[in-house]
Amino acid sequence: MAERKAMPGLTPPGYWHLAWHSRGNPRSVLVERRAVAVNAALALAIAVVGVLYLSLGSVPVSPGEVIAALTGRGDMMTTFMVQELRLPRLAAACFTGAAFALAGVLMQTLARNRLATPGIIGIDNGATAFAVASILGMGFSIAPPAMALAGATTAAAITFGLSAGSGTQGYRFIVAGIGVGAVFGALTQFILARVPIDTANAAYPWTVGTLNARSGSAVWLLGMGLAVGLVLALVLARSLSLLRFKDAVACGLGVKVRACRLQVLALSVVLTGLAVAVAGPVGMVALIGPEIARSLSSARHVPVLAATLAGALVMLLADLAGRTLLAPIEIPVGIVTAVVGGPWLLWILMRPQRSRP
Known part of the structure; x- marks a missing residue:
C-alpha cells in the first residue's frame, strides 16, 4: 500500500510537496499551487461557456434543458439538437483551439520568441494550401487531414532550411516563416482561381477558418492526436522550461537540446496540421491562448496545460460570437479571431516581456 504524505519542511513557497513510497522506493513530486488554481479556473470557464454555447443558437435552449439533454433526460427534439447538432461543433471548437494553442506555446518556447506561432511562421498556410488542393481535387486523392499534415511539414522544413545558421532562434527564423507563409498563401489563392467560381466560393470560408459542417472523422482524429500530443508535451515540460535559457545552460542541466528541439518541432507541426484539417487556418488562437496562460501563470x-485550456476557451468564445452576433448570418471563426488578434498582437509588441525569477 503506497504511503502518501506532505513534507512541509522541504516544500518551496507556493508548492505542495507530495511524497510516498511505492514498492519500497521513495517517490515525490512538487505541485505548483498557482498552476492548479489557474488550470481549474480555465476548466471551469470552459464548462460554463460550453453550456452557454449549447444554449444559444437559432433555437435558444435554457441551461437546464441543455444539462437534461446531455444526461439523456430531455425531450427528443432538444436532445437531438444539443447532442447531434451543437455538441459535435463544440467538440471541434475545443479540440482545434487547444491544438492551435498547444502548438503555439511549443513553437514560442522553441524559438524563444512570443511571435513564433505556427500561423506567423507559415505552417498554417502550408497546411491550408495542401488541404485546399486535396478538397478541390487538384490531382490529389489523399484525404485533407493527411494533406494538411504534409503541407505543415513542408512549410516547417522550408522555414527551418531558409533560417539555416540561426536554427529556430532569432528574427531570421520569423522572417523566413513569414515569407514561406506568404508564398503558400499565394498558392492557395492561385488554386482557388483555377477552379470554377462556385467551387471556389464553397471552399473560401474554409480557408479563413470555420467550424461549420466539419468532418466527424477529422474531428475524431484531431481529438486522438491532441490527447497524445498533450501527454508528450507534459512529459517534455521540464525540458521546455530549460529550453528558454541558452543552449549551454540547458545542456549543462541535462537536456539533449538538439533532440528536444526536433521533438518539439515535430509535435507542433502535427498538431497544427490536424487542427488546420478541421477548422482551417485560425492562427491567432496560437498567439492569444499562450499569452493568456502566461499572464495567469507563474x-x-x-504553461503547457494552461495554454491548451486557454486556447480551447478562446476558440469557444470566438465561434460563439461568430454564430450569434449577426445571426442568422454566421461569421467564420477565423475572422473573429483575426479581429481580436490584431490588436492583441500590437499589445504584445508594445508590452515589455515579463522577466523570469
Missing part, C-alpha cells in the same frame, strides 16, 4: 514554467 514565470517559472512553460
Whole structure:
C-alpha cells in the first residue's frame, strides 16, 4: 500500500510537496499551487461557456434543458439538437483551439520568441494550401487531414532550411516563416482561381477558418492526436522550461537540446496540421491562448496545460460570437479571431516581456 504524505519542511513557497513510497522506493513530486488554481479556473470557464454555447443558437435552449439533454433526460427534439447538432461543433471548437494553442506555446518556447506561432511562421498556410488542393481535387486523392499534415511539414522544413545558421532562434527564423507563409498563401489563392467560381466560393470560408459542417472523422482524429500530443508535451515540460535559457545552460542541466528541439518541432507541426484539417487556418488562437496562460501563470514554467485550456476557451468564445452576433448570418471563426488578434498582437509588441525569477 503506497504511503502518501506532505513534507512541509522541504516544500518551496507556493508548492505542495507530495511524497510516498511505492514498492519500497521513495517517490515525490512538487505541485505548483498557482498552476492548479489557474488550470481549474480555465476548466471551469470552459464548462460554463460550453453550456452557454449549447444554449444559444437559432433555437435558444435554457441551461437546464441543455444539462437534461446531455444526461439523456430531455425531450427528443432538444436532445437531438444539443447532442447531434451543437455538441459535435463544440467538440471541434475545443479540440482545434487547444491544438492551435498547444502548438503555439511549443513553437514560442522553441524559438524563444512570443511571435513564433505556427500561423506567423507559415505552417498554417502550408497546411491550408495542401488541404485546399486535396478538397478541390487538384490531382490529389489523399484525404485533407493527411494533406494538411504534409503541407505543415513542408512549410516547417522550408522555414527551418531558409533560417539555416540561426536554427529556430532569432528574427531570421520569423522572417523566413513569414515569407514561406506568404508564398503558400499565394498558392492557395492561385488554386482557388483555377477552379470554377462556385467551387471556389464553397471552399473560401474554409480557408479563413470555420467550424461549420466539419468532418466527424477529422474531428475524431484531431481529438486522438491532441490527447497524445498533450501527454508528450507534459512529459517534455521540464525540458521546455530549460529550453528558454541558452543552449549551454540547458545542456549543462541535462537536456539533449538538439533532440528536444526536433521533438518539439515535430509535435507542433502535427498538431497544427490536424487542427488546420478541421477548422482551417485560425492562427491567432496560437498567439492569444499562450499569452493568456502566461499572464495567469507563474514565470517559472512553460504553461503547457494552461495554454491548451486557454486556447480551447478562446476558440469557444470566438465561434460563439461568430454564430450569434449577426445571426442568422454566421461569421467564420477565423475572422473573429483575426479581429481580436490584431490588436492583441500590437499589445504584445508594445508590452515589455515579463522577466523570469
